[in-house]
Amino acid sequence: xxxxxxxxxxxxxxxxxxxxxxxxxxxxxxxxxxxxxxxxxxxxxxxxxxxxxxxxxxxxxxxxxxxxxxxxxxxxxxxxxxxxxxxxxxxxxxxxxxxxxxxxxxxxxxxxxxxxxxxxxxxxxxxxxxxxxxxxxxxxxxxxxxxxxxxxxxxxxxxxxxxxxxxxxxxxxxxxxxxxxxxxxxxxxxxxxxxxxxxxxxxxxxxxxxxxxxxxx
Amino acid sequence: xxxxxxxxxxxxxxxxxxxxxxxxxxxxxxxxxxxxxxxxxxxxxxxxxxxxxxxxxxxxxxxxxxxxxxxxxxxxxxxxxxxxxxxxxxxxxxxxxxxxxxxxxxxxxxxxxxxxxxxxxxxxxxxxxxxxxxxxxxxxxxxxxxxxxxxxxxxxxxxxxxxxxxxxxxxxxxxxxxxxxxxxxxxxxxxxxxxxxxxxxxxxxxxxxxxxxxxxx
Numbered sequence: 001x002x003x004x005x006x007x008x009x010x011x012x013x014x015x016x017x018x019x020x021x022x023x024x025x026x027x028x029x030x031x032x033x034x035x036x037x038x039x040x041x042x043x044x045x046x047x048x049x050x051x052x053x054x055x056x057x058x059x060x061x062x063x064x065x066x067x068x069x070x071x072x073x074x075x076x077x078x079x080x081x082x083x084x085x086x087x088x089x090x091x092x093x094x095x096x097x098x099x100x101x102x103x104x105x106x107x108x109x110x111x112x113x114x115x116x117x118x119x120x121x122x123x124x125x126x127x128x129x130x131x132x133x134x135x136x137x138x139x140x141x142x143x144x145x146x147x148x149x150x151x152x153x154x155x156x157x158x159x160x161x162x163x164x165x166x167x168x169x170x171x172x173x174x175x176x177x178x179x180x181x182x183x184x185x186x187x188x189x190x191x192x193x194x195x196x197x198x199x200x201x202x203x204x205x206x207x208x209x210x211x212x213x214x215x216x217x
Numbered sequence: 218x219x220x221x222x223x224x225x226x227x228x229x230x231x232x233x234x235x236x237x238x239x240x241x242x243x244x245x246x247x248x249x250x251x252x253x254x255x256x257x258x259x260x261x262x263x264x265x266x267x268x269x270x271x272x273x274x275x276x277x278x279x280x281x282x283x284x285x286x287x288x289x290x291x292x293x294x295x296x297x298x299x300x301x302x303x304x305x306x307x308x309x310x311x312x313x314x315x316x317x318x319x320x321x322x323x324x325x326x327x328x329x330x331x332x333x334x335x336x337x338x339x340x341x342x343x344x345x346x347x348x349x350x351x352x353x354x355x356x357x358x359x360x361x362x363x364x365x366x367x368x369x370x371x372x373x374x375x376x377x378x379x380x381x382x383x384x385x386x387x388x389x390x391x392x393x394x395x396x397x398x399x400x401x402x403x404x405x406x407x408x409x410x411x412x413x414x415x416x417x418x419x420x421x422x423x424x425x426x427x428x429x430x431x432x433x434x
Contacts, residue, residue, distance in 0.1 A: 010246045013239060021238050028242055032249055061262075061282075119287075132286045135301050135331075135431055137356070137399070152390055165427075166360060167393040182356035182399035183431035185303050185329050189286070216356075216433060217289065217301025 085116035091209035143176035152200035305329040319345030354434035369417030376411040
């Protein structure tokens with residue numbers, strides 16, 4: 001008996017197979033149910049990256065799950081990307097005058113730490129433009145080679161240049177300040193988000209840092 | 218021949234239809250594969266807002282994916298909302314000195330929220346409460362701004378279900394700070410979270426702020 005199948009394994013028969021209608025229908029129903037079950041969360045499941053790399057037959061939007069790393073992937077018509085977009089930028093050293101809330105320095109995409117280069121673009125010093133609406137986790141880190149010596153020091157996340165949505169203060173004698181917004185809602189496409197730093201006094205201070213952005217949904 | 222199809226386009230036949238069993242089985246296999254390819258993880262895929270708005274035949278719980286914004290939507294029997302559940306609340310109140318106090322009446326920010334049912338509010342047990350309605354894992358922020366305490370202590374308190382206390386300090390002379398909990402686990406229904414503020418500046422201090430809640434699992 002020749003049993004052809006299509007990519008999801010649904011059975012098809014030749015005239016010469018000689019099966020009864022009941023046999024064919026039952027086998028087809030079973031194979032269709034299995035196909036639907038497999039489609040619950042992923043089109044393919046791989047043991048490791050070797051199996052994933054060898055995958056064929058995918059179409060744009062196909063999803064797969066890699067067991068050894070417990071990671072879900074999506075096919076973008078050229079490569080398998082990790083499903084959840086994540087982007088990181090380094091922040092170059094910049095001298096920031098005291099008493100002024102100032103955008104941190106020049107950003108550079110850290111491609112090796114990122115799974116997406118398109119969810120946000122660099123918009124200037126300390127600024128990224130988030131392309132699509134959604135909910136994002138944002139992390140900013142600012143540090144100096146010396147210590148924060150002013151009477152006030154903080155880092156803040158700012159949307160659109162005027163809306164401070166999150167701020168974290170640092171005690172005066174620290175070298176680093178973290179700021180985290182685990183659920184930043186963007187309601188307008190191409191919203192610019194700024195990482196800013198402030199030191200009340202102490203003259204100019206060179207600071208650098210890192211920005212991390214992950215889309216949650 | 219009458220040829221009705223299922224909602225996913227799977228063909229069906231009347232007993233009187235002049236088709237062979239092999240024709241039936243092959244047509245079923247091909248149509249099912251087409252339906253699976255279209256479905257991927259979603260019931261619908263749209264190019265843009267206009268296609269999504271024009272969608273018909275959805276039922277409560279239907280999911281769709283909008284290509285231009287790379288956003289997944291969920292239909293609640295009335296509206297298509299981004300599938301990730303997110304809610305924001307604002308407050309503004311006067312806090313007396315020396316008393317840990319709820320931050321006042323919570324006002325729902327519908328423009329920033331994607332879910333009207335994930336959270337609710339009540340004044341039973343004190344003001345400043347957000348109630349998380351379902352068990353799950355949530356990202357939470359509590360940002361307080363306005364009004365600078367120039368002396369003494371100041372802090373934000375977040376109480377999960379009355380007894381699990383998280384605290385974030387506000388330094389003297391600061392006006393804005395954010396308490397962040399990226400992974401609050403609620404194991405019961407109707408879990409209240411109390412948002413409170415304390416200062417020892419003397420007199421009353423008017424504070425305004427925002428609470429954000431996102432369900433991440």
